[in-house]
Amino acid sequence: MLKNFRLLSVSLFVLVLIALAGCSEESGADSGDDGESSSDVAQELTYATTSDVVGLSPIDTNDSVSSAMIEQVYETLFVRDPETMEIKPHLAESYENPDDLTWVIHLKEDVTFHDGTPFNAEAVKYTFDEFKSEERAAPRASLLEPVESIEVQDEYTVVLKTKEPYGPLLAALSHTNASIVSPEADKAGDLNQNPVGTGPFVFDEWVQGDSVSLSANEDYWQGAPELESVTMKVVPEYSTAVSMLQTGEVQFIDAIPTEQLPRLESMENVEIQQKEGTPVYYLGFNMNKEPFNDINFRKAVSYAVDREAYVSQLNGLGVKNNSIIGPKVFGYNEEAKDAGYSYDPEKAKSLIEENGFEGQEITLLAANRDMYMKMAEIVQAQLTEAGLDVSIETMEWGTFLDTTSEGNFEMTFLGWSNSTADGSELLYPNLHSDNIGSSNRMAYENAEFDQLVNESRVTVDQDVRKEKLHEANMMAIEDGVWVPMHHGIVTAAFDQSVEGLQLDPTGQWSLYNVSRK
Amino acid sequence: MVGLIMKRFLQLLLLLVGISFLVFMSMHLAPGDPATIIGGPTATESDLQAIRTDLGLDKPVLVQYFDYIRGVVQGDLGFSFQNNQSVSEAITSRFPQTLNLAIASMIVAIVIGVPAGIISAIKQNSWFDVSSTTVALAGISIPNFWLGAMLILIFSVELQWLPVGGLSAPFWTIEGMKQLILPAITLGTASAAMIARMSRSAMLEVIRADYIRTARAKGVKRNTVVWVHALRNAMIPVITVIGLNFGFLLGGTIITEQVFAINGVGRLMIDAIAARDFPVVQGTVLLVATLFVVVNLLVDIIYAFVDPRISYD
Numbered sequence A: 001m002l003k004n005f006r007l008l009s010v011s012l013f014v015l016v017l018i019a020l021a022g023c024s025e026e027s028g029a030d031s032g033d034d035g036e037s038s039s040d041v042a043q044e045l046t047y048a049t050t051s052d053v054v055g056l057s058p059i060d061t062n063d064s065v066s067s068a069m070i071e072q073v074y075e076t077l078f079v080r081d082p083e084t085m086e087i088k089p090h091l092a093e094s095y096e097n098p099d100d101l102t103w104v105i106h107l108k109e110d111v112t113f114h115d116g117t118p119f120n121a122e123a124v125k126y127t128f129d130e131f132k133s134e135e136r137a138a139p140r141a142s143l144l145e146p147v148e149s150i151e152v153q154d155e156y157t158v159v160l161k162t163k164e165p166y167g168p169l170l171a172a173l174s175h176t177n178a179s180i181v182s183p184e185a186d187k188a189g190d191l192n193q194n195p196v197g198t199g200p201f202v203f204d205e206w207v208q209g210d211s212v213s214l215s216a217n218e219d220y221w222q223g224a225p226e227l228e229s230v231t232m233k234v235v236p237e238y239s240t241a242v243s244m245l246q247t248g249e250v251q252f253i254d255a256i257p258t259e260q261l262p263r264l265e266s267m268e269n270v271e272i273q274q275k276e277g278t279p280v281y282y283l284g285f286n287m288n289k290e291p292f293n294d295i296n297f298r299k300a301v302s303y304a305v306d307r308e309a310y311v312s313q314l315n316g317l318g319v320k321n322n323s324i325i326g327p328k329v330f331g332y333n334e335e336a337k338d339a340g341y342s343y344d345p346e347k348a349k350s351l352i353e354e355n356g357f358e359g360q361e362i363t364l365l366a367a368n369r370d371m372y373m374k375m376a377e378i379v380q381a382q383l384t385e386a387g388l389d390v391s392i393e394t395m396e397w398g399t400f401l402d403t404t405s406e407g408n409f410e411m412t413f414l415g416w417s418n419s420t421a422d423g424s425e426l427l428y429p430n431l432h433s434d435n436i437g438s439s440n441r442m443a444y445e446n447a448e449f450d451q452l453v454n455e456s457r458v459t460v461d462q463d464v465r466k467e468k469l470h471e472a473n474m475m476a477i478e479d480g481v482w483v484p485m486h487h488g489i490v491t492a493a494f495d496q497s498v499e500g501l502q503l504d505p506t507g508q509w510s511l512y513n514v515s516r517k
Numbered sequence B: 001m002v003g004l005i006m007k008r009f010l011q012l013l014l015l016l017v018g019i020s021f022l023v024f025m026s027m028h029l030a031p032g033d034p035a036t037i038i039g040g041p042t043a044t045e046s047d048l049q050a051i052r053t054d055l056g057l058d059k060p061v062l063v064q065y066f067d068y069i070r071g072v073v074q075g076d077l078g079f080s081f082q083n084n085q086s087v088s089e090a091i092t093s094r095f096p097q098t099l100n101l102a103i104a105s106m107i108v109a110i111v112i113g114v115p116a117g118i119i120s121a122i123k124q125n126s127w128f129d130v131s132s133t134t135v136a137l138a139g140i141s142i143p144n145f146w147l148g149a150m151l152i153l154i155f156s157v158e159l160q161w162l163p164v165g166g167l168s169a170p171f172w173t174i175e176g177m178k179q180l181i182l183p184a185i186t187l188g189t190a191s192a193a194m195i196a197r198m199s200r201s202a203m204l205e206v207i208r209a210d211y212i213r214t215a216r217a218k219g220v221k222r223n224t225v226v227w228v229h230a231l232r233n234a235m236i237p238v239i240t241v242i243g244l245n246f247g248f249l250l251g252g253t254i255i256t257e258q259v260f261a262i263n264g265v266g267r268l269m270i271d272a273i274a275a276r277d278f279p280v281v282q283g284t285v286l287l288v289a290t291l292f293v294v295v296n297l298l299v300d301i302i303y304a305f306v307d308p309r310i311s312y313d
Helices: A002-028 A064-073 A121-132 A169-173 A183-188 A238-247 A258-265 A295-304 A307-314 A345-354 A372-385 A397-405 A424-431 A447-458 A462-479 B002-029 B034-039 B045-055 B061-073 B087-122 B127-141 B144-158 B174-207 B210-217 B222-251 B254-259 B265-274 B278-306
Strands: A044-049 A078-080 A087-089 A092-096 A102-107 A147-154 A157-162 A201-207 A211-216 A229-234 A252-254 A270-285 A361-367 A389-395 A411-416 A482-495
Touching (some): A064 A229, A078 A169, A102 A121, A121 A147, A121 A157, A270 A372, A372 A411, A424 A462, B061 B278, B087 B222, B210 B222, B222 B278
Parallel strands (some): A361 A389
Antiparallel strands (some): A102 A157, A147 A157
């Protein structure tokens, strides 16, 4: 009897544990609506992403997942047309330059934030002042660094003055992080948790680590969007997200890894969109180390790497182009396409022999994510073929960032997303000597090049800027400081019930014109 | 018994201090700077310095450790470097998912493992025994991520019986149970295999004991001997394995959570490690360590119930 009692109490204990777990579950459970079938024409869309947003304030974040959600809730003064790549006014109505240092921006009237705060010159001034404030330490503060003052001229006119003429200003103002926020909401609370913008979707809820939900802004100034609700679901494993797309648990995924493309292509209910994009991926040399600072060595490597062969392994998700500034980035000129040192194994071998680089030991540093490992393996094989002794060192991303910024590497692979699609914003951070020790990881230093990049930044005339960027681009290509491995293709895969989705060459997208049929 | 609990509690405290020190130091000494990750590739050195000051990372490591411990003693696990959420809040909002998953996996493991082991033992060398031993070996050897991906392909994508991911519905609803099935099988398989092997060998040992032969000789029915006399005595080592496994399951949900998009503590930990979010890593490791020790203490207490000969006084 006693024994039975003991057994009973043990089982009771286990039951209580289970019940307790159940009680606490209740508070953590969300609406649980992501299992709906795709045949339902409800205007709802679930988007899967491999990581969570960091926050939902454009001022305080700087990552692509956060940007994707921020794009739907907030808006910028200017936008880049995804087809023509021209910059056009958005929340701005028009602008003029009375002189090279002054930008008078007229704003759209009758726009309100989701919390009812009117959108006006005060809101723009507040946003940009916060963006530039040292205390706030905005991660993308550098976008507006050249702006000296922001003045309210009247209710719907704001005047930006720059220290020097600043060419890429419109590109900077069209960047997601330069979105205009509701001053009232920012003063009252944390925009990261409770975002308030003027965009087509209103924020509902963020379950950290799990999902973000938005709903249609019925009072949107361009008319309410067709989608009634949007959910971003965190699915860390890409192949799981693909399965969820197949079963209709999610309807939209983006940034397709090359190895998943064939599987997605074989699915009947899924459509794929691919577009030439702004990202560039490259092999870079540490210019502070021998023999990587020797132009002949860099030329030899560039001749030895068969980029056509590499790109052919990407299942079409990359374009070969010798230019550092990619075809979809402002400042590109066709002339750069085949400039520099295309694959020529004979030239590579003879350069290596002439300069005594045979058997030179080199270590390729590669981060263990994206396509970097694949790049490293292919480049290793090709450089070995050319007569170098190549090994690969791989690292996890956080360690990699640290190691490269300290300059503890010889050659490495990296990418740049070009989210403003402006060449100045590519060449200045990555290759200008001002940024050696931070974002200029290769420590490239060339006074003539610096001068050209400076000019591209301080000129307001866009044609002159384009010319300067092209010259700078050609110079860096000739210097062989980067071997551009490929220029990115931006991708999305969606359920066939989804209509109207347009990818931007920067990889961003807006759900405003999207509907389900 | 009270003495045992007190003793274990003191041991737990010491252990936690040790673990927190080790984790704290290894996170700080490991390469990778939280500031460079938060600042992104465009941050300048002065931006990074501002971020470090903001996070208190510019102080000496030992000072940082003592500041941290002072907080922990007062019940404050600190705030996430990434999004400033309180670490306790981040953990409590995710723990139920992990606990549900671990309990469901344990149920899968016991329901499959114990009967399989016992039947194998009673029918030693039969086809059942041979095949279950082989399956058990396979179960231990199959990696989680592969098994999970295969289950998704078969049961969600092809047969469309079960959803692919997430534990969004409460587990007592039909939807919630359906969501739990695949992750629980994925995580529970290896434990089921271990429990089966342990049950089999423990049972074999007991069945050969003198008192079992005596019982049979006295005319007690075969089934009564097996399920009443033998099982009870064979359970001690099995309970040990179950306890240990439950500890592992609680701390080992990382891959399963990753594959099935479950928002649990394992994923919180792995994301925090990648982002060098020190306070969250420390908080989650302390939690897992505590659970492990507490589960083992419970196992010791359960021994005393199952086998009255065991006494801790």
